[in-house]
Amino acid sequence: xxxxxxxxxxxxxxxxxxxxxxxxxxxxxxxxxxxxxxxxxxxxxxxxxxxxxxxxxxxxxxxxxxxxxxxxxxxxxxxxxxxxxxxxxxxxxxxxxxxxxxxxxxxxxxxxxxxxxxxxxxxxxxxxxxxxxxxxxxxxxxxxxxxxxxxxxxxxxxxxxxxxxxxxxxxxxxxxxxxxxxxxxxxxxxxxxxxxxxxxxxxxxxxxxxxxxxxxxxxxxxxxxxxxxxxxxxxxxxxxxxxxxxxxxxxxxxxxxxxxxxxxxxxxxxxxxxxxxxxxxxxxxxxxxxxxxxxxxxxxxxxxxxxxxxxxxxxxxxxxxxxxxxxxxxxxxxxxxxxxxxxxxxxxxxxxxxxxxxxxxxxxxxxxxxxxxxxxxxxxxxxxxxxxxxxxxxxxxxxxxxxxxxxxxxxxxxxxxxxxxxxxxxxxxxxxxxxxxxxxxxxxxxxxxxxxxx
Amino acid sequence: xxxxxxxxxxxxxxxxxxxxxxxxxxxxxxxxxxxxxxxxxxxxxxxxxxxxxxxxxxxxxxxxxxxxxxxxxxxxxxxxxxxxxxxxxxxxxxxxxxxxxxxxxxxxxxxxxxxxxxxxxxxxxxxxxxxxxxxxxxxxxxxxxxxxxxxxxxxxxxxxxxxxxxxxxxxxxxxxxxxxxxxxxxxxxxxxxxxxxxxxxxxxxxxxxxxxxxxxxxxxxxxxxxxx
Numbered sequence: 001x002x003x004x005x006x007x008x009x010x011x012x013x014x015x016x017x018x019x020x021x022x023x024x025x026x027x028x029x030x031x032x033x034x035x036x037x038x039x040x041x042x043x044x045x046x047x048x049x050x051x052x053x054x055x056x057x058x059x060x061x062x063x064x065x066x067x068x069x070x071x072x073x074x075x076x077x078x079x080x081x082x083x084x085x086x087x088x089x090x091x092x093x094x095x096x097x098x099x100x101x102x103x104x105x106x107x108x109x110x111x112x113x114x115x116x117x118x119x120x121x122x123x124x125x126x127x128x129x130x131x132x133x134x135x136x137x138x139x140x141x142x143x144x145x146x147x148x149x150x151x152x153x154x155x156x157x158x159x160x161x162x163x164x165x166x167x168x169x170x171x172x173x174x175x176x177x178x179x180x181x182x183x184x185x186x187x188x189x190x191x192x193x194x195x196x197x198x199x200x201x202x203x204x205x206x207x208x209x210x211x212x213x214x215x216x217x218x219x220x221x222x223x224x225x226x227x228x229x230x231x232x233x234x235x236x237x238x239x240x241x242x243x244x245x246x247x248x249x250x251x252x253x254x255x256x257x258x259x260x261x262x263x264x265x266x267x268x269x270x271x272x273x274x275x276x277x278x279x280x281x282x283x284x285x286x287x288x289x290x291x292x293x294x295x296x297x298x299x300x301x302x303x304x305x306x307x308x309x310x311x312x313x314x315x316x317x318x319x320x321x322x323x324x325x326x327x328x329x330x331x332x333x334x335x336x337x338x339x340x341x342x343x344x345x346x347x348x349x350x351x352x353x354x355x356x357x358x359x360x361x362x363x364x365x366x367x368x369x370x371x372x373x374x375x376x377x378x379x380x381x382x383x384x385x386x387x388x389x390x391x392x393x394x395x396x397x398x399x400x401x402x403x404x405x406x407x408x409x410x411x412x413x414x415x416x417x418x419x420x421x422x423x424x425x426x427x428x429x430x431x432x433x434x435x436x437x438x439x440x441x442x443x444x445x446x447x448x449x450x451x452x453x454x
Numbered sequence: 455x456x457x458x459x460x461x462x463x464x465x466x467x468x469x470x471x472x473x474x475x476x477x478x479x480x481x482x483x484x485x486x487x488x489x490x491x492x493x494x495x496x497x498x499x500x501x502x503x504x505x506x507x508x509x510x511x512x513x514x515x516x517x518x519x520x521x522x523x524x525x526x527x528x529x530x531x532x533x534x535x536x537x538x539x540x541x542x543x544x545x546x547x548x549x550x551x552x553x554x555x556x557x558x559x560x561x562x563x564x565x566x567x568x569x570x571x572x573x574x575x576x577x578x579x580x581x582x583x584x585x586x587x588x589x590x591x592x593x594x595x596x597x598x599x600x601x602x603x604x605x606x607x608x609x610x611x612x613x614x615x616x617x618x619x620x621x622x623x624x625x626x627x628x629x630x631x632x633x634x635x636x637x638x639x640x641x642x643x644x645x646x647x648x649x650x651x652x653x654x655x656x657x658x659x660x661x662x663x664x665x666x667x668x669x670x671x672x673x674x675x676x677x678x679x680x681x682x
Contacts, residue, residue: 049596050557051575056494060562060572120557120572120597127537127556138536138560224564225530225669373568374666375521376505 010418013411016261018173020408028404031397038394041387042117050120054385058377059370063388064118067395069217069362070245071111072145073238074355077246078104079152080210083203091429092274094421095266098414099257100250101156106402107249108149110395115141117391137220148213155202161185161195162416174409214242221365228297228308228369237289244282244328245358248351251275253403255348257412266413269344276347279354280336287329304374311368316381320360328357456645457546457674458604460633461656462520464680466640469518474500476635477522480605482591487577497571499523499602500632517680520641522632523548523569523602524665524673531561531570539599546646546674547604555598562599566666567673570601605630625651646674 008014045052055062078100085093115138116122132139165185168178185191218238221229231237251272258267297305312321332350335341367382384392406412427447477483477500484497500522508515529548531540539555542548562570576596587593590607594600612628625644633643644653656662661678 049573049575051490051495051596055574057562057571058494058568060559115558118558120559120599121555121595124537124554124556127554131537131554133536133538136534136536136560138534138558142536220560223534225566225671226564370563374566375568376503377568 010415012262012265013413013415013418014167014170016407017167017409017411024404028401031401031404034397035394035401038390038392038397041390041394045117045387045391046122050118052385052387054383054388056382058373059367059382061118061366061370062382063384063392064114066359066362066366067392068111068114068118069238069366070359071107071114071395071399072213072217073242073245073358073362074249075104075108075111075148075152075246076210076214076239076242077107077250078102079148079155079206080243081246081250083155083206083210086199086203087207089432090274091421091425092271094417095263095413096250096254096271096275097159097417098156099254099412101152101159102403102406102412103246103250103253104152105149105156106399106406108145108152110398110402112145112149114395137216137223140216141220144209144213144216148209151202151206151209155199155206157181158195158198158202159414159417160410162187163411163414166415167410177409211239214239221369226369227302227304227372227374228365231293233289233293233296237293240282240286240289241358241361244279244286245355247275247279247282248354248358251279251347251351252355255344255351257403257407261407261412263413266418272344272347273342276336276342276350279332279347279350283329283332283336283354287333290329304372307372308368311372312364315368316371317364317368321364324357324360324364326357327353328361455544455647457647458609458644459525459546459646459653459657459674459676460522460604460630461642461653461659461662461676461678463640463642463656463678464519465661465678466638467518467520467680468638468640469502469516469520470637471502472635472637473520473522473632473641474498474502476631477602479586480588480591480631481603482587482593483571483600484573484576484594485579485583486574490574490577495572495574497573497600499569499571499600519665519677520632521567521569521665522675523604524567524671524675525602525604527672527674528670530564530566530669530671534560534564536560543606545609547606547609548601549603549606550600552592552594552598552600557597557599559599566669566671570599572599573597 041052053062053064082093082097082100086097116125119125128139128142132142134140161181161183162185164178165182165187168175168182185195215235215238218234222231222234224230254267254275255272258264294309297309311317331353335346335350371382430449478485478498481499483499486495486497490496500520503519503521505517505519508517525546525548527542527546529540529542532542532548535541536558537554537556539551540548540561541551557572559570559572562568562572573594573596588607590611608630609628613623616623616627625648629643633641642653642656644651646654646657648654656678657676659678661681662676663679664673664676667673
């Protein structure tokens with residue numbers, strides 16, 4: 001039986017796995033080229049040392065650490081958002097959660113590698129396990145990132161089992177792989193119950209882990225004595241920023257793959273409207289944190305702090321700072337709070353702005369502090385070298401390649417959850433709504449009225 | 455157990471940079487290429503900082519300050535090191551274990567005095583330099599962090615010598631290279647815990663101050679303020 005003979009209600013969702021367009025291959029070739037260039041850059045750096053980068057003294061952390069914080073921030077798209085939406089029983093989550101979780105998995109692997117790329121002696125990486133000091137925030141970070149990676153890949157995999165079983169039952173391509181991964185799932189009530197239980201446990205567990213990850217990344221900076229870093233607000237500030245960039249990245253990926261794989265019927269305008277609202281709320285929250293952080297610094301007016309402050313506001317970094325304010329606050333708030341501009345296109349523009357803005361935010365937090373040490377030191381402008389740019393480009397293309405590769409093996413939108421939504425949640429939601437109202441709803445009556453409505 | 459410290463008299467210091475050179479030679483600190491040096495990668499364990507410029511051009515009076523590792527009693531570098539590549543010894547010296555360093559540069563980011571230097575790459579040294587390497591100090595490979603150790607190898611040497619001669623280590627047996635090289639004796643070195651030692655007396659002078667000591671790092675290198 002070939003796949004053409006199969007006609008599922010949700011055939012659109014299966015199609016990308018079996019049909020590949022020419023432009024897809026072209027994209028793969030281009031992205032692989034970029035990735036290989038970046039790999040070459042890294043090999044050059046391995047042979048030559050970190051001298052191949054643009055880093056110097058006192059700017060001894062730069063692009064790699066910026067990208068590390070940025071990518072790990074993006075990873076909060078997924079798991080956190082999908083867990084919160086699942087937990088709050090938001091019905092519109094069904095076509096979104098899978099993509100969000102995939103982003104997390106891929107981006108976390110890429111982001112997690114960045115500190116290793118940044119090491120002067122990657123050959124000694126095992127020292128972290130042999131004689132790691134738990135008093136160092138870097139070790140906390142290692143622990144939390146690996147915990148998050150483990151938890152989020154399991155959280156991606158478990159809700160995928162029924163879909164893998166569907167693919168296995170279709171036969172054809174990669175059957176052996178699906179057979180192993182489906183774990184003998186047949187959709188019996190007992191299996192369904194176990195699956196639901198596992199998902200419930202995981203989604204509750206994943207939220208504190210996700211929050212801890214970015215808090216600890218913030219603490220790498222917050223725990224130091226340096227002006228501009230030593231701030232108690234950093235933990236929550238970074239978490240909000242992470243969720244902010246995460247939602248924006250999720251929106252971009254959703255819109256891109258909606259167009260590419262014709263998911264218009266599944267990812268509707270309403271989904272983007274809701275995500276847009278979420279983005280607006282987080283945008284305001286982020287602005288509030290930023291304002292609180294800088295106002296406190298300015299009002300205190302400590303000389304060392306003010307050197308960093310001035311460097312950002314009117315010094316060498318003013319273009320980046322004010323661009324960040326523009327794309328992270330002004331633009332999204334205007335676009336998303338206006339009904340006329342809050343269209344899919346508008347939300348896409350706002351999201352691209354936010355991703356750029358959040359990258360700039362990481363840059364603005366890390367470099368000005370290092371460039372303005374407490375003692376008078378020749379301060380220079382840091383400029384990244386080709387090696388650093390190449391590796392950043394490679395990391396981005398690795399992300400896109402990973403996502404594209406995933407879409408060729410597994411469905412990007414959860415099929416069983418879509419079916420479940422169609423079959424049982426209409427009834428469930430009406431039942432829940434009736435329960436909010438005064439009086440005692442009778443199940444039979446509700447069912448009858450739902451049937452009548454449908 | 456003594457607690458080693460240093461007091462630098464800014465009244466005596468002429469900014470001649472003899473200490474800077476002596477330190478560089480003594481500790482086999484890498485000489486980087488001209489390109490790298492212009493890029494801000496020159497490596498100095500002892501560095502002459504220009505703190506401020508007094509007066510107007512052309513009558514400028516720069517105020518300088520020789521700055522090595524402050525050998526803090528509460529070092530911020532040690533706190534953050536993930537692999538214990540830097541640690542504080544019983545005698546108060548903040549030492550480095552080069553083979554342990556993974557090159558994450560967290561200590562550099564957290565040192566308020568910016569004393570740590572990184573081997574961005576390893577370049578061929580001039581032949582004359584290679585001939586005069588100090589055999590007591592290991593040459594560091596690329597990719598690791600280093601800094602002033604109060605010439606701890608000299609302490610080792612001195613204590614071994616004293617042991618061989620069946621006597622206690624005496625003050626003056628062990629002094630770092632910068633102290634030895636200073637032509638105007640601006641740097642005093644010794645045991646801070648010995649209340650009668652020169653360095654201890656100097657450290658309690660009314661002119662004495664510690665760099666950025668308000669941060670709570672408790673630096674064991676102190677300065678005597680320059681007074682006209």
